Amino acid sequence: QSALTQPASVSGSPGQSITISCTGTSSDVGGYNYVSWYQQHPGKAPKLMIYEVSNRPSGVSNRFSGSKSGNTASLTISGLQAEDEADYYCSSYTSSSLFVFGTGTKVTVL
Amino acid sequence: EVQLLESGGGLVQPGGSLRLSCAASGFTFSSYAMSWVRQAPGKGLEWVSAISGSGGSTYYADSVKGRFTISRDNSKNTLYLQMNSLRAEDTAVYYCAKAWIVGADLDAFDIWGQGTMVTVSS
Numbered sequence: 001q002s003a004l005t006q007p008a009s010v011s012g013s014p015g016q017s018i019t020i021s022c023t024g025t026s027s028d029v030g031g032y033n034y035v036s037w038y039q040q041h042p043g044k045a046p047k048l049m050i051y052e053v054s055n056r057p058s059g060v061s062n063r064f065s066g067s068k069s070g071n072t073a074s075l076t077i078s079g080l081q082a083e084d085e086a087d088y089y090c091s092s093y094t095s096s097s098l099f100v101f102g103t104g105t106k107v108t109v110l
Numbered sequence: 111e112v113q114l115l116e117s118g119g120g121l122v123q124p125g126g127s128l129r130l131s132c133a134a135s136g137f138t139f140s141s142y143a144m145s146w147v148r149q150a151p152g153k154g155l156e157w158v159s160a161i162s163g164s165g166g167s168t169y170y171a172d173s174v175k176g177r178f179t180i181s182r183d184n185s186k187n188t189l190y191l192q193m194n195s196l197r198a199e200d201t202a203v204y205y206c207a208k209a210w211i212v213g214a215d216l217d218a219f220d221i222w223g224q225g226t227m228v229t230v231s232s
Contacts, residue, residue: 036218
C-alpha cells in the first residue's frame, strides 16, 4: 500500500499554468477512474478539487482540471493565482479495496 | 450547513487506547460512507479506515488493521474510531471525511472535519 508519487514542489508565476503529476500502478491509478485531488492550505482541512479523474465539484474554479494517462494522473492549474499556493494531494482507490493518497506537492506562486 | 466535528483527541501513552468521535449534521448521515484520514505533523495525508453507510462494510489501512476499529451510530449521526495499542507513529491530526456520493465507499471525500490531534508519547 505505497503512496502515489508526486513531485515535492512545483512553482509558477501568476497567470501561468502548472501541472502536478501523480504516478501509481495498474492496481490503483491505472486501473480505476477513482482518482481525486485535494488542496490543503496550512492549518486547514483538505478541500476536494477534482473527483473521478476530471470532474469538478460545484464551487471549484474551472481553472482546475484533471486528466489521466495510463498509471499517471495530472492536475493542471491555469491562470495561477496567489490563493492557489497550497499543498496538493492526489488519491486513488486500489485493487485491494483500499485507498491511497499521493506524497503531496507544494505549489508556490512566485 | 453540512458539517463534521471531531472530538476525543489527546495525549496517550504508547500501548494505550483512545476513541475518536465525529458528529455529523446537515445531511442524511446513514446514506453516506465515511472515512478517517490522518496527517502526522509536517507530513502528508494517510487514509486510515472507511465504513459504508449502513455500517456493514469496513476497510482498514494495513498500518492500523487489527488495532483500530471503525464504527458508526446512524441514530446519533456519529462516526467513531476506536484506537488500541497506540504507537508513537500514530501521532497525527485525525480527520473524518464524508464520501461525495451515495454508494461510493472509497471514491472521493467532499466534506472534512477540522481534525482532532492525537499524540502518543510517554
